[in-house]
């Protein structure tokens with residue numbers, strides 16, 4: 001079964017009881033028990049709910065894993081995974097990391113005695129050299145946010161296996177369609193389903209998928225005791241959004257490829273970060289582990305002034321935090337995703353004041369290209385005015 005068929009038929013898409021064409025929303029906190037003498041499959045919605053289980057079963061099928069767990073946000077999913085570690089444990093992480101994850105490990109996990117070392121994710125030696133006797137896991141994102149740097153997933157997994165470490169990946173950017181980390185040997189896959197999986201900028205949610213039974217039990221326990229379960233309405237919305245993920249992604253990726261080429265050739269743009277471009281330093285590695293460059297790219301303009309001119313001139317993309325919606329979204333990492341990262345650390349990560357991130361939506365490619373082009377022209381015009389003044 002290929003992707004689009006799988007998204008419509010590859011799991012329980014229909015209600016087994018009635019044949020209803022979408023899984024019902026089981027809006028209940030508790031379940032009447034047939035007898036108080038023994039339990040039954042569903043007893044309380046924090047422990048399990050049929051709507052949530054349908055989503056969990058669905059995403060497991062799409063990601064190609066045995067077990068999946070749904071959370072109230074991507075950060076709740078990441079917290080559940082990372083709080084599975086104990087005092088004294090050490091984790092090695094990619095330095096280009098999602099801002100919230102950075103804050104979680106620095107401001108929360110550090111208080112519980114869980115240590116983290118950040119490495120240049122593109123350098124396999126750094127991963128190997130960061131290992132200590134108490135290291136338990138490698139944690140990575142590829143492509144990374146917002147610079148789209150590429151980590152050699154198979155390379156990292158093989159170092160991890162040599163040292164009996166677990167590997168965890170945040171696979172949000174590539175979606176379950178374009179990169180299959182479990183097949184590459186990763187133990188735990190995390191998604192912010194807020195992004196492409198739901199795809200409509202109307203739900204915040206997180207998912208964790210694994211083939212490892214011990215990990216699955218641990219994560220189900222965290223879901224239950226941390227209590228960060230996904231509400232049934234949101235589960236339903238994600239199941240609805242998921243069905244069109246293939247079609248949405250196809251359009252967004254097609255546009256992202258063309259936009260990346262436009263930006264690369266434009267004199268107002270200093271640099272483009274898109275792993276689908278042959279000029280990207282991680283292009284060859286990315287091509288081995290993913291089937292396209294995805295729908296997110298970032299690029300650098302000369303300075304903050306150019307960024308403001310460009311953003312003001314742009315008509316179609318909305319300026320917002322987040323990505324992966326049907327609408328194109330322009331983000332400014334300095335004031336948005338990386339606002340909580342100290343300036344010095346942010347610049348060390350390469351997040352400069354000229355950097356913008358674009359999540360490409362499903363609008364017509366021609367309209368997006370024209371809009372970007374006119375906004376870039378304004379940047380050039382403004383620069384000329386300054387020079388002649």
Ligand SMILES: *Cc1c(COP(=O)(O)O)cnc(C)c1O
Nearest residue numbers: 073074075098170172192194205
């Ligand atoms: C958005 C995002 C998260 C956090 O997800 P939320 O649903 O906002 O909690 C984590 N990782 C990546 C790569 C993201 O883009």
